[in-house]
Amino acid sequence: MAVEMPRVKGCQVSECVYNLESACNARAITVGDGATPNCDTFYVASRHARNRNTAGVGACKVTGCRFNDDYECQADEISVGSVESSAMCRTYQSS
Ligand code: SF4
Ligand code: SF4
Incomplete structure (x- = not known):
């Protein structure tokens, strides 16, 4: 079964x-x-994964984001970047 993910x-x-x-x-x-x-x-580990997948967002626990519905992301796509040394969803918008 194909599952559509952002x-x-x-x-x-x-x-x-x-x-x-x-x-x-x-x-x-x-x-x-x-x-x-x-x-x-x-x-972070000593070597990078070799798989070439197109990653999707399987689940998101940030219910305060306007794209979140029932603990799932409803955006078409997201981007991730470093914020204060942490990997963060840059698509987040407070609801
Ligand atoms: S945009 Fe980012 S923070 Fe917002 S629901 Fe999607 S994955 Fe979560
Ligand atoms: S930090 Fe970036 S590369 Fe690593 S799992 Fe998260 S989205 Fe993927």
Whole structure:
């Protein structure tokens, strides 16, 4: 069964294992800890993942974002970047 997810159109967090050429190559990411729209899937290790997926947003726990509906992101696509040393959803807008 194909599941449509918002696409991660770009990520500038180059130190994350899933980042390759400013793109996220995880199959899906999870965003948020309830209030802060951080990328929960962010991970640093000695080598980067080799898969070339187009990442989607599998789940988002930031219910205060205008794109969030029932703990899922309804934006067409999001971008992720570094904010104060954390990987953050840059598409977040408070509702
Ligand atoms: S920080 Fe998040 S969006 Fe960026 S490459 Fe890592 S897992 Fe993907
Ligand atoms: S745009 Fe909003 S709902 Fe979508 S992933 Fe980012 S913080 Fe979550």
